[in-house]
Amino acid sequence: MEHKWIKILLILLCNAIFAFGIAAFIIPCGLLSGGTTGIALFVQHICGLPVVVTVWAINISMLLLGWFVFGKNFVLSTILSSVCYPLFLDLFQRLLGDFRFTTDILLSTLFAGLLVGAGVGLILRMGASSGGMDIPPLVLNKYTGISVSVFLYAFDTVILILQAFFSDLEKILYSIVVTLLTSLIINKVMLIGKSQVQVMIISEKYREINTAIQTTLDRGSTFLQSITGHLQKEQLIVFSILSPRELPNLNRIVSQIDPMAFMTVTKVNEVRGRGFTLKKHD
Numbered sequence: 001m002e003h004k005w006i007k008i009l010l011i012l013l014c015n016a017i018f019a020f021g022i023a024a025f026i027i028p029c030g031l032l033s034g035g036t037t038g039i040a041l042f043v044q045h046i047c048g049l050p051v052v053v054t055v056w057a058i059n060i061s062m063l064l065l066g067w068f069v070f071g072k073n074f075v076l077s078t079i080l081s082s083v084c085y086p087l088f089l090d091l092f093q094r095l096l097g098d099f100r101f102t103t104d105i106l107l108s109t110l111f112a113g114l115l116v117g118a119g120v121g122l123i124l125r126m127g128a129s130s131g132g133m134d135i136p137p138l139v140l141n142k143y144t145g146i147s148v149s150v151f152l153y154a155f156d157t158v159i160l161i162l163q164a165f166f167s168d169l170e171k172i173l174y175s176i177v178v179t180l181l182t183s184l185i186i187n188k189v190m191l192i193g194k195s196q197v198q199v200m201i202i203s204e205k206y207r208e209i210n211t212a213i214q215t216t217l218d219r220g221s222t223f224l225q226s227i228t229g230h231l232q233k234e235q236l237i238v239f240s241i242l243s244p245r246e247l248p249n250l251n252r253i254v255s256q257i258d259p260m261a262f263m264t265v266t267k268v269n270e271v272r273g274r275g276f277t278l279k280k281h282d
Helices: 002-029 035-047 051-070 072-095 105-124 132-144 148-164 170-192 205-216 244-257
Strands: 197-201 222-227 235-240 262-268
Touching: 002 035, 002 072, 002 105, 002 132, 035 051, 035 132, 035 205, 051 072, 051 132, 072 132, 105 170, 132 148, 132 262, 148 170, 197 205, 197 244, 205 235, 205 244, 235 244
Parallel strands: none
Antiparallel strands: 197 235, 197 262, 222 235
């Protein structure tokens, strides 16, 4: 129960970061945006309706669509962000008023991308959804089988084009940077703490190296059967996955045991299983 409340509080905080990035940097500078906010900015320009009103209308409509297509459980996991984001957006717009952190559009672009990307990335990382225009791509994916990301990019492209009719070329270019930076930050946030390194070690002293990995580094290892290309000799390869901070210790251990050992290191984005997402054996 305690873990559940911590997750709810974190989702609230992430939505606050997301809304602050929009209210403090995108709206004051007239930058374009994708998703629900982008549609709201377009509606505001056409008929003067406040951004937060349109966001509310879209989020509620999308929740009803999600309920109809995916059922109650989907709505319950999405409703928190769908309700909290427009509330925070309205709050920050009221608090900030005419205040602007900077008149430099480049700074606004950078901070908008960082804050929006961090907020949305953390929401997704916790297994929640930011609601709004995230839902139609999920619906279309269910009935067509086409990737969700394809529909997301398609919707955002159309939304940006709609806003381009009332924005100058310079702001369009800066808005493209915001979109790219947001996507980059989301990807980085999703991988925080999950990135590991995969090592493959070829050595005549593979048994000693294998023992050192398990006893000194407290990491699991696997033998892979191989045949060398030059001498056509059967050779066991030591395979293991460890954190980047453990790599210097592994280099030292391998060099001490066999200075002639051949080792490759590859970055992996996520590892699941014993010793990583599951507890180690005692």
